[in-house]
Amino acid sequence: EKFVGGKCTFGDVTVELCEKFRDYLLKCKQINHPNAYISRNSAAGYYSTFRVLLKIAYKEKMLRENLNDFLEKIEWKEVKKEYLTLDEVKKLAATPCKIPVLKQASLFACMTGLRISDILKLDWCDFEVGPDQGYYIRICTEKTETEATLPISQEALELCGEWGTGKVFKGLTRSMTHHPLKQWIAEAGIRKHITFHCFRHSYAVIQISLGTDIYTVSKMLTHKNVTTTQIYADLVNSKKRETANKISLK
DSSP states (O other): OTTTTTOOOGGGOOHHHHHHHHHHHHTOBOSSOTTSBOOHHHHHHHHHHHHHHHHHHHHTTSSSSOGGGGOOOOOOOOOOOOOOOHHHHHHHHTSOOSSHHHHHHHHHHHHHOOOHHHHHTOBGGGEEEOTTSOEEEEEEOTTTOOEEEEEEOHHHHHTTOSOOSSBSSTTOOGGGGTHHHHHHHHHTTOOSOOOTTHHHHHHHHHHHHTTOOHHHHHHHTTOSSHHHHHHHHHHHHHHHHHHHTTOOOO
């Protein structure tokens, strides 16, 4: 909307316009933070969504030709995934946090792999006891709209506090996952750049490093494709290589 000045018909959508939009995305500023440029991967994501729209418009005969045949996608940039080791998670658990609900939710994320969006909306009615007498949570993930029934440990359940009604992590807000989270992580002596989403990465890496098979981890993370989970297996492999090289007789 910003790029076309609020005016664009299907007749205006040409290869030239799409190419100009691609160039625009690679050097435009963020809408909510006008002093910062959007990242390469954000641009790739926006352009990918735009190209899906072009494909739908062509199938529904709103465009005369499939413009995607003439367009070059924006390549994704490989980003290093930060995560905590099990020892670092334990160190975090042993460090007091000024906001108790932030600590509870963070450790819960490390133990379940849930995204912040799903933790924020987690309700006590989402919990149920399974045939094995263990606890499960039934959710529809906000990002991928995937229905999932996920078993949780007794320890993870205890992080939720006293059983009640309504939201599980009452008072938790996204703003807490910025400066307050950074402060708590620094107080734990962890020097990595850790965001709340990194707890999800931590869950995956720890599970795989402890021997959980990649298919099960993929299901627990509600990934639609196991290749998405393969990234975490590769991280563990690099750790194995580091470990193998630590012992030298020279």
